[in-house]
Amino acid sequence: MGLKRITSAVAVSIVAASLAGCGGDDEGSGSGSAEDVTLTYWASNQGTSLANDEEVLKPQLDAFTAQTGIEVDVEVVPWSDLLNRILAATASGEGPDVLNIGNTWSASLQATGALTPFDDATMAEIGGADRFLAGSLAATGAEGHPPTAVPLYSLAYGLYYNKAMFAEAGITEPPGTWADLIAAGRKLTTPEHWGVSIEGGSVSENIHNVFVFSEQQGGSFFDDAGEPTFDTPKNVAAVKQYVDLIQSDKITNPSNAEYANGTEALADFANGKSAMVMWQAAAGSLDELGMDAADIGVAPIPAPAGGEDVASIVAGINLAVFDNTEHKPQALDFVEFMTSTPNQIALNKTYGSLPAVQEAYSDPAFQTEAVETFKSILDDRAVPMPAVPEESQFETLVGTAVKNLLAQAASGTTVTEQAISEQLAAAQQQLGG
């Protein structure tokens, strides 16, 4: 009698568990005949919220279905989860058919072999590689290998400056060299506001800025063979340039060293707490934060006098096909659709990013001053992040080192070149895992 009761108790709980869970959705990556295909698409969060992304994508996806008969099951994955999900999908072989990836992940993901390479044949199927912006295409994988994804939305960093504050301080032009920027920043650092705001606690913002500074000085973090070269005088100088904003130039609020969630420095700029900020194309965000469009100016991030003409990394989102997909032809159709000119125009317009294809720029929406500035930066003055498989490690290690150095500077400890050099050497050593 006791035995029966136990068995039934155990059985009931297990059955209850399975039955109750049966309401969950079936995560199929499509099934059935060619007419019946449903693609699973992992979109990234580009809009104001996950719901907003779904709203933005819906008309495009419906148009795709109307055109081809292929259904698309889109899931908007928050950035906090996206890399983990891709990782899990790679390890298990079970994932989406098409997905967005941050373009700086391209080389690392390429090394896993999880994404379908876009060799010449595959590229031809979606319209050829020439349609894309050369700069954006450079950030799709390691050199010498076929791209592992195609550019979808392009972004670049610019120096946003507050026109009203500049006018008040009597500065007529955005800074042309880094020294000009410091000088302007000093004039603009008053009890009411600071010259520049930076997202000092964010590993990715730190590494992006430091990388650009290094490139401007002709330095590099990896040599041609793909070996790391972190501890060089030029890299040290680049880091020092960044840390000096707080330390010696004193045009950045030391509290910026704790800004970590990726939105605070921009919010400071929008609220008039700082006069300049180095940020990716942010028209949409600034509008949402309530900044008056007339006050917003954009210029390329200046280099030190005599430096290389580099003003940004090639930032953006790429679209990739998961190699394990059972519906490759349909997935490629979808890629072709998303990179077609009308869709590039529509989506980038809404998201406030830059189209990845040349033709889209004929649309009047992309002929504003700000967009043209960004486009010229992307075309002529943008460098992709190192296209090596260790790219994510590089970003994490050096970005964290810079974060710690900024924290020291903010707390009042003097950060010397020696200290920077030691940190960079330590970061490089940790790379060799």
Next chain:
Amino acid sequence: MREPAWFVWSRRIGLTLLCLFALLPVWVMVTTSLKPLGDVQGEFRWFPSTVTLDAFVEMWRTIPLGRYFLNSLVVSVIASVASVVLALLAAYAVSRYRFRGRQLFSVTVLSTQMFPGILFLLPLFVIFVNLGQTLGIDLYGSRPGLIITYLTFTLPFSVWMLVGYLDSVPRELDEAAAVDGNGPMGAFFRVVIPAAVPGIVAVLIYAFMTAWGEVLFASVLTDESTRTLAVGLQGYATQNNVYWNQIMAASLTVSAPVVVGFLLLQRYLVAGLTAGSVK
């Protein structure tokens, strides 16, 4: 017991301070939820300058809060109840019986608490996917997968705590039940369980809250339709903006039923059933 005056005073002061400590962030959450978003990042104010309920309205639209809440509720309730049931059975065995493998079982179960969760995230995911492919049981991206994971996570501690509580239930109770004509399971259900109610309630709360608040595994093992609150709330921190006021509003709203549950359950943390039942 007569309580000396110093004790009563120390209790009043101590408990007040602890309540303040516990509630200070809650105050910040409440005021933040009532502020317009622009004000949130401004200078700190004890009271909001303008009070608005916008966040409480908007929060349902920015993320599918209702769906996430339901997912969390279903997963947490089932996982916690199942965990307590299984743990009780196992704890009874460990507490009342001496059998071969008892030590091994206890030590192995305890050792699972020593491994950092992140490292068995991937292997677990791969196992789930393989099970799905070979047996057709869909564990990835589904509620059963998450339920089984959470119930297993909470088992070690539940078993250990319940062993402790059951150990403190005197054997005389079992024997008294035997005299009354019960088998071992009868004694278990009729006498031992009622005596261990506080322990069971504590473990139930622990199991529920663990499932309710777990983030890492939920982020990988769920998809849009099965996502739980703990992960879903991160959706308020978007690419462009962090909707602080909505985060706070949503958190307060979904915690309210949980707190009410605590209020109702906390009286079971006191026994009343062992005292005097052993003659």
Next chain:
Amino acid sequence: MITANPAPGAGTEARTGSSPVRAVPRRRKKRQWLPYLLLLPVVVAELLIHIVPMLIGVGMSFLGLTQFFIRNWTKAPGVGLDNYRFVLQFDEASGKALLHSFWTTVQFTVIVLALSWALAMAAAVWTQHAFRGRGLVRTIFLIPYALPVFASVITWSFMLQRDNGMVNHVLVDQLGLLDERPFWLIGDHSFWALIVVEVWRLWPFAFLALTAGMSSIPAEQYEAAAIDGAGVLRSVRWVTLPNLRSVNQVLLLVLFLWTFNEFTVPYTFFGRSAPEQADLISMHIYQNSFVTWNFGTGSAMSVLLLLFLLAVTAVYLLLTNRKSSDA
């Protein structure tokens, strides 16, 4: 029948009132499989979700499992102990960082544990006997435990912001205790800020466990102590604590293990990358595995962590069991 029963509490098949001689073989057979049956669901679940993945994780530590091989584990090259060698190079930056992270975590865990347990014990003793509003107070204490981790930890990071946070506002502007606004989220104080947040989240749970444990202490023992002239503190020492021995033994060990492995709180509090002063071992391992796709070294670090915790647990159990057998 009761005295003849060798296994305590095993009960008897008393239904039929059969004689001991005939009942013994049946009893022994039943006794053998009943506990195993009771354990079976737990064993199965643990194997599937905990043990097997852990063993796979251990296996991963012997592979050069980087992003190149994550898609196809079987092809990852076996590297023997190389991952361990790399991790344990204490004269190199990576080894130093690991050691530093480890030591930080030890200090963090001990302090959090001491504070949480002390607060929980005090609160449990204070709320042991009924007074008006006790139910409300207990519920208030459990509120930090009820709030979603993400929201409550983010609220704390809010409160600890240098310029706009409540804590600095109170300390500097209102109470004038400090002249300069300190940093809490970075720098030397970040360690203590993290401790405060962790204790805030953890002590209610300890309170819950201790309250439940104290509830089964018979009132007679307190009465006897009172008759002997014991005041509040003495009865806590001589009645409450001994009765809580088995609960405390488990509670302290488990709290230690959980706090040592704490991930979600520092991850949310520091926005994914911790300052070096508060680099807990779980975050450190996360940075060295998930973020960098280097699962071989991440697993090696985890296995070392596991060995350390096993050693600590073994010592702890040895000490506490010896104490109880001496008593």
